[in-house]
Amino acid sequence: MSEKLTTPPPVPTENDEAENGAETKKKKNKNEKTNEAEEIVRFSPDTNTGLTDEQAALRMEQGLNNSEPKKYSKTYGSIFFGNICTFFNFLCLMATVALILAHAPLSQFTFVVIFCCNIIVAIVQEIRAKIKIDKLSILSAPTAKVLRNGKKREIPVSEIVLDDIIFLSAGQQIPADCIMASGSGDVNEALLTGESVPIKKSEGDALLAGSFVTGGHLIARVDKIGTDTYINRLTARAKKYKRPNSEIINSIYLFIKLIGLMIVPVAIFMFFTNLKAEGIVWADIEARGGFMKILLSSNTFDSVIQKTFSVVIGMVPSGLLLLTTVALSVGMIRLAKYNTLVQDMYSLEMLARVNVLCLDKTGTITDGRMKVSDCVLLNNPTDYTVDDILGSMLASLDDNNQTSIALYERFGHSSALQSTAQIPFSSVRKLSAVSFGDIGTFAMGAPEFVLKPMPSRVEKLVKQYAQMGLRVLVLAHSPTQIIGEKLPVIFRPVAIITLSDNIRPDAIDTIRWFKQNDVAVKVISGDNPVTVSEVARRAGIVNASQFISLEGLSPLEVETAANEYTVFGRVTPEQKAILIRSIKKAGNTVAMTGDGVNDILAMKEADCAVSVASGSEAARNVSNLVLQDNNFASMPKIVNEGRRVINNIKNSASLYIMKTLLTLILAVVCITTSSQYFFTTNNMILYEVLISAVPSFVLSLQPNTSRVKGKFIPFVISRALPGALTMALGIIALYTINLSPLATLFNYTTASGEVISLYEPMLILCLTFTGLVMLLRICQPLNLIRAVLFAFCAAACVTVLAVPVLGELVYEGWSELHFNATQILLIVVIVQAAMPVSSGLIKFFDMFNPAEDEPVSTVRYSSSAAAGYTADYDYYGGAGSNYASSAANGKGGAYKRTEEATAPSAQPADDSSADTENKTAASTGGLRAKMSGWKKKFGKKK
Template identity: 25%
Template sequence: METNTKVIQKTNNNQEHNPPETPKWFPKALEHIELIAALLSGLLILITWSLESILSEPMWIFLHIIAFSIGGFAKAREGITETIRTKRLNVEMLMIFAAIGSVSIGYWTEGAILIFIFALSGALETYSMNKSNKAISSLMELQPEEATVIKNGQEQIIPVSSLKMDDVILVRAGERIPADGTVIKGSSAIDESAITGESIPVNKGNSQEVYASTVVLNGTLHVRITTKPTETLFQKIIAMVQNAQEEKSPSQLFIERFEGMYVIIVLIAVAIMMFLPFLAFGWTISESIYRAMVLLVVASPCALVASISPATLSAISNAARKGVLFKGGVHAENVSNVKAIALDKTGTLTNGKPVVTEVIIHPDFDREYIIAAAGAIENESTHPLAQAITAYSDKQLRSKPGIQVYDMKTISGNGVTAIVDNKKYEIGKPDFVGREAASKYLNGIAPELALQGQTIIFVKVDNKIVAVFALKDTIRNTTKKAIRDLKERGIQPIMLTGDNELTAKAVAEEAGIDQYIANCLPQEKLEHVKELRKKYHNIAMVGDGINDAPALATSNVGIAMGEGTDIALETSDIVLMKNDLSRITNTITLSRRMNRIIKQNIFFSLSVIIVLILTNYLQILDLPLGVIGHEGSTILVILNGLRLLK
């Protein structure tokens, strides 16, 4: 009997009942159906216009009606449905009225061209939305649907949705990890590009965290599930992108409110235009009606409405591809207004993990042996400083002497004791090994290191200090450049940290930060952020921990590091999935570019509307030019917004 069985059900005899395979081009065609309809409408208009001399009048009108129907169906349905739902007129209804008005005065071709260009601009706007939605659909495709669970020594393949906390799953090389968890057996390089965007694999082994939808490259892992499949980091990323696309910016909300009122004003102006020039200025009734129809076309706010949404969606999509997640259009717009940025130290400016920067061994003792002994003792502790010393020992010593550790004890908050080669080792703070002896060790070298903001750990053997380890939470590789770039953009960086004054000063100087506030408790960080808002008006807060959450929520724009805690990710407005601070300056640049393009679009669209209205009133503009000028401006502002995809 086999020890491992896989619960897989395959039905090979059902193949004849399967429906015929859908052609690969079909979904692509459906995706662009609006654009295809618009282009088909335009082609039909061109054919009808070119054959005008040989077509009978009924056939000529019939072909125009077909062109109207094909090109205008999507927008007409959208406009009517929206009007019924909101009980308000919209720009789509205005264009329907304009097309009907053109036909009513005999301008069939102009009305059809109006619908064609309006449909084309709508298709381009839909294209920009689809382009942004691909950020979600591509993420969804990365989610595994099945997982191999190990129960009672047997492998069972079950749906990912059926996974429970503490289940143990098997993930082989080439497979995606189905849920967040901790490695309990095995090691492998992991492709985490789906989470962080980084192409370089990360080596993961025992007790290390792994994330859903990342790929195991060259080993087999046993992973204990630590998060529900519906609450994984990957699921949170998808939710963030979805929310970002649904939430509208202040500018967009204003335009949408303005649109309804503007449509009513245009319709009133058209009604007046039909009769006032005839009654007051001696125009013929046909000229008044004609000019009213031209006004209906050129005064429609199509370009104005399309000035914001494509640009905002393109910017959000662009940022998402680079590992920066906006939680809404409002944040994409607001981040460009930031005047100062408050930054947490640990895990934000720094890597969040201490490393040994210097080891000074007493000349009477063997350096390699002391480092090996300290590493072996600290290997039995879970304290971050202990792990840093063990990591240093493993890295520095190629061949380690055989060290046997006995009677290892942790003295909470102070250090550890152990027996090695019948000698008592004490490793810990100055007070633990004797402050006076520690301060005099090797002519007072330890206090000098402490002044540099480093944490000092002493090694004492049988009542004699034999070594000092200096440890420091090193700043990220990207920190200095990020701070320099912020300053160049006129944005003031301020460090907020719970560390002591010496450590804070050392990190601030190394990072290039001029202002810092040390010894901050979470509540004090919140108060400092409030004070900074009063001083700078618009500030961002960057953090990664639970203690940063109140400050993130209070700032104008909260930015969380992707490796941060769940509460920091949920409280923030923007997430840096790559933990790369330089992405902040890129994001601010993208936001400023987006706002600049939106302003360009609004100014251009309003200018075109004003010029077209004036030239129509002066009887210079005719309907064909009005159609081309107005709808052409709509296409131009959409294309201008799509530039943000690059």
């Protein structure tokens, strides 16, 4: 049988088409257009025969097989091209060639090493990102069983075709989106939806690729394959490469672009200014055979070229990118000690700026396990204790889920009763039952499924427990037996058992640390929001009572709720991404933790994504950080390390920007006065190495754990510009003296009686020692390491200048120079004036420097979140019923607990774990005391 239909493309999100491009539902035949949906023939194979070989071959020819999606990462060629063929690399190459032609000494080529290091580091980082993206894969099933021509075959999943009949059993991963044809079983879709409870599947139900069969045997027809499956559409966006969202890196590139706009006109002006200062005019160039002939033969022209490109190289903060990448790399190495794998070094900056942390409940706040918090006896018609009854039921049922494990840990197994019939737990029935001969049948599960109708007193008790965020089970008895799969009709309540999520021992301290460090914590979960809210309260999350269910809400409603609430329940993958995007739009820097496929869209949207080693491969691959020991408690150390690195980069970067601004200021002075530029590249080698490069790397390793605030460029310029102006004023002072009658102060008479000017060497001394003064200011406040650093740099500068052979690296002929007392005194006066001048300039610029940006508040306090609450509780792994009207017009719910109707916030985050548990226990005890007239506590196990 076959039928014709046109199937439109499934769209995971509203923005999917805009982001991924318009893709048609089915692959196209070779001779058909690729931009229109293709009308294809759908087969309806029998579950006893499957597709024929001819039909399967036709599907393969049409390209309708379960092939891997296309890669979205950059090619190796584009990575190399993009990082090598840049504007500044072109300038570097041009400067290198020009300096070679100008017979520059080897000491003037140190900038080439820095540029090469920048290129290598950038290429390595992008290749690492490409490898990570190319490995991103959700489906791990290598083969699948299909039915072809009435025979079962095991084939690679890539050879599954549209409309194939496939066989699935417990433990297998579903390789493609399918429709159940026959059979029944349970499927765990936690990786896709975040819902940890297995879902019962029957004929006609959808099976999503990437989910796992946890029980039963299923026969299914393949409905969507390859790129059309839900999971591959979901991950296609995660596979797309995007440059790191680093404020520092983006600011550095912006600064470099601004410098790039100025560098060419400044270089051209400086070239002609230097020519004029040397007495060379255009007529002389033509008379002497042209530009190239002079370039290759004239020593004067060599000086012009060297000084011109000294401006070009001086304006480029070439070491700034290298400083950033090296400092981040050291941070990555240090984080490895905390069992943290950093997959994107630039994410450390975003982590340092984080002021909103979005968590999933399971694995971060809780450890995924549950524990029995209470058991209240209502009415036991037998002579056996509740411990005997539950122990015998657990021994008979042999269930293996978190609820049954928690029950086993509390009640164990018992042989007190011998079962005669069992009905295991099912996500459809929401209960399990066991018959014990003449004793009758005991059922355990969600109260509304076990007790029909539910007694009013039990309903009241269940509601009160549920409001505490506890999962509620009821144990009930019937005197009749299980017949086949048919349960007794009437059950009477025996006991109520409550279970709570097990809070991780370190979660409360970790969340307290985030609160103390101005980081708001939000919880985003696929679970019931009431339960999640209670867990969040017990963990000490501020405003945990502000919770909402996103089930059925529109994207606009989700966006509105993002900054109104702290706890979000029943959240889909698309809604998670909307939440993160909306919180970011409010001006926040957001970190997101996740472990499943359902988290990857939100993790990709977050500024910094954190996963755990035990999470899905997809979540690990899109994350920036992976907690190798699955320990959320290491997050404060990770954040502190990020803060240390980024704060120190901001402080150290001012040394590089100071050189750029100084070069620009001096170039403007030379152009306006038609003077030759003051330095060649080797004249500035002491400044480049001992005042800029070495101190910046040492300072980048200093402790600094304050939260990163403010914009990079205003912060750095406000600290670099005063220093640049101070050094420029010293150099301009010497320049002014050289133009005046006092220029004789620079004269030096050699042994042969020749009088030479020490003007240029004096400029080098001025630059070096005023630079040391600026370094001393940047090292404030001094500690042992900074004091030793400054002492080392100062001693090294003095040594180089004092040793004639070393001085030749700075200035050709330095070994023959001698400075008199007047010249040394002049330098001392300029250096002495540098400190108060820089202080005055700093105070002046502080008046115009705006205060650093503060984080935008993400939680608005309100006295009432809703008129009522909707309790869509999970019991025994299943969904419960609604106990009150929804506050969101039936679309989900904005909730608030009745006992917290006037409280603006939840339990303070600085409560200890013990205090939190005691308060919960006290609340439970008070509830039980109210009901003392009609219930009694069960006794110890016999």
